[in-house]
Amino acid sequence: MAGPSSAKAGLAKDQDEINRIIYEVSKGSKFFATERKKDAQTTERINALLARRDQKLLQVPPASAEWQSIERKIEDVATRLENSRDLSCTILHTDIDMFYAAVELARDPSLKGKCFGVGSGVLVTASYEARRGYGVRSGMAVFVAKALCPHLIVVMAVFEQYDENLAKASLDEACLDITEYVEQHRGTIDQVVQQLRDQVRNETQLTVSVGIAPNTMLAKISSDRNKPDGQFRVQPDRKAIVDFMRDLPCRKISGIGRVNERILESLGVTTCGEIWNKRVELWLAFDGKIEWLIKAHLGIGNTVVEPSKREERKSVGREHTFSPTSDTQTLLDLLKESAQRVEQDLERLDFKGKTITLVAKRDNYQRFSRARTSTRLVHRAEELYDITSSLLLQEIEREGQLSLRLIGVRVTQLVDLRGAAAGEERLRKLFQSKASNSDAEGTGESKTRRTAQEWQEEEERQLALAIKQSLKGTADPFNEVHDLNQDSPSNRSRVQSPTHGQSSKEKDDETKARDKVEAEQIETTPSTSEAAVQWSYLQQDGARLKRPAQRTYRCLSQSVAPRHRFPICTVAAST
Structure with a gap:
């Protein structure tokens, strides 16, 4: 003892x-x-x-x-x-x-x-x-x-x-x-x-x-x-x-x-x-x-000396020690006083809590506690008293008579209001920053998308014109491109088009018409060798994200005669 x-x-x-x-x-x-x-x-x-x-x-x-x-x-x-x-x-x-x-x-x-x-x-x-x-x-x-x-x-x-x-x-x-x-x-x-x-x-x-x-x-x-x-x-x-x-x-x-x-x-x-x-x-x-x-x-111990941190606090409570009594009203009055002091402490410390505990010690010095968890944050004395007094009355009813020498109120499952306010401010700034970045990115994406599309259209137009010009002055330059589809409409038109017995003017008109058709076909219906659209899929967090890789136009590849050779044009495809 x-x-x-x-x-x-x-x-x-x-x-x-x-x-x-x-x-x-x-x-x-x-x-x-x-x-x-x-x-x-x-x-x-x-x-x-x-x-x-x-x-x-x-x-x-x-x-x-x-x-x-x-x-x-x-x-x-x-x-x-x-x-x-x-x-x-x-x-x-x-x-x-x-x-x-x-x-x-x-x-x-x-x-x-x-x-x-x-x-x-x-x-x-x-x-x-x-x-x-x-x-x-x-x-x-x-x-x-x-x-x-x-x-x-x-x-x-x-x-x-x-x-x-x-x-x-x-x-x-x-x-x-x-x-x-x-x-x-x-x-x-x-x-x-x-x-x-x-x-x-x-x-x-x-x-x-x-x-x-x-x-x-x-x-x-x-x-x-x-x-x-x-x-x-x-x-x-x-x-x-x-x-x-x-x-x-x-x-x-x-x-x-x-x-x-x-x-x-x-x-x-x-x-x-x-x-x-x-x-x-x-x-x-x-x-x-x-x-x-x-x-x-x-003799080995801690060498770090630092003040206790707010997040380490687990509870806020008050207790009263007194001569043993079983008078219910006296116990309730002491409980109310404890609740009022706990409210003052919570307000001073900027905490609220969810679990409210009645702490007590019987006249035989045995301690016990009864707790109840609220669905919302609590800090007011009235709420603290209502919860703990109901717990006390339940205990008195269960035992018939309860003689105590200590009684008090304790609040746990604390929420730091200072930390919560700081967290809300950080979230607000974060969302504002995200929104600003999203707006800026949206504007930039639209601008980039429009620019790429315009660039693609311009490249295709120039490509068609270049092909058209390259076809002039040669009998059939596509014969040198081995990976072209030999049954394409353009090839059939060249094979079946009669030339014998026509005047120079008729030949010129026919050549211009054929060139126009071929240019349109190349521009609107590219073969697998002339234009290939590749799509890639990225697997990320279980979601399949469709991404245009590139639309690659391969024009008159290395097998084309040097004077008909054009650079490979790569244009970002947009959907």
Whole structure:
């Protein structure tokens, strides 16, 4: 029952004694029953994990070929992680000491040197006097805290002055990458950090503890080393980092809370150094998914420091904690207040959502939630209240009586109105640009089409005239064109036309008439050798797109006598 903050800095009292007092004061309460139930579930999970490990150990005994194969796999993982280690960054993790308590101390200096906590029902934080002397910590129920420290002063913070959404992102902590700053300014890293802490103290009267390390994980752990109002640096050296991690309790690693701590303890792992000693058993117990533990053992963490992005936000919500009550009207009033605050947050953040969730905690500390998804975007308090109140009334009707100690409203499936507005503007500009380009292309295509058609007609006219001229002065030049159709009307007319016994004038008239007919035939009825129209089809996205390739006129090919030879004319065909 030590809770999530038992590893917090400043807790000097013996942990076994703290646990004994918590047990005695909680025994028989609903809180105690809930915690016992959670512990039983964790124990059941641990037993299943150990059974799976033991079963696999029968199949993979130590020193066997399979055991050695697993060791090699783990070594490959460690090698890959080592190759990714980056020691070039200087990252700070700043943590304002007992932030909420420090703020209340600034508001009421008479609290200085006294044991006090901030919160109502559950403590948000506690002064170092209460932490060190009595084991009081954040997240602890007030009645438990007072059992540990009977003279504890409980201050109800004015939470309206704090942004609850920011608190979830750690209101009193921040990471900074000062690598470039240190390179560009004079002074050592320690001097830069000291200057930062002095500036915060002078401007806010708050003290800051700072961890300095090559990655965010090490920096966060380091910020707890010299609390309060201190700084600690892990040198950017592999050996120094591994030595730092060797004796570090696993509970200090972000993501390892009370449950995972118990699981690791059951496997014989309490410090980060022991992770490597038990690596094969951990591999068997967790089905090979132990890279996160190997990273903790090696002290490898994230080196990228950047602010959270709007698109990463998943929800907007508000909750109220209060003394347990089953009064329906009181619960509805608290729900309405939560809905109003959520509306304010959504408007301030420019979000709307589709899924509305009622969140609640029973008087036995069991949390539950009920959700409903709307067909449209929601953000108004009236709509939020209508949905969540109906969910609450349904729950009351189902259970008969419902005693709660926490109630709230949460909105998910968020839509970023800023992003939506920007997207609409981009689409509008895109469509405008497309329309302009389409108009321009349409005009250009028409112009190109008309030009090509005119050019084609002009070429055909000139071609017919050229052929006509070439026919003059030769008996039958087409006899030299071997690929022409010999049965064409023009050939038949030349073969059958009588010439014997005609006058020169009659011959000239007949020749002119024949030339005219041949020119018209060539112009209007080209043979396959004289004119060929080729069509190509492009297969694109399943659609057959018809495209005119080219109409190619082959006139008097290479077999024609030089004085009758004409260039090949290629004209784009249009439909």
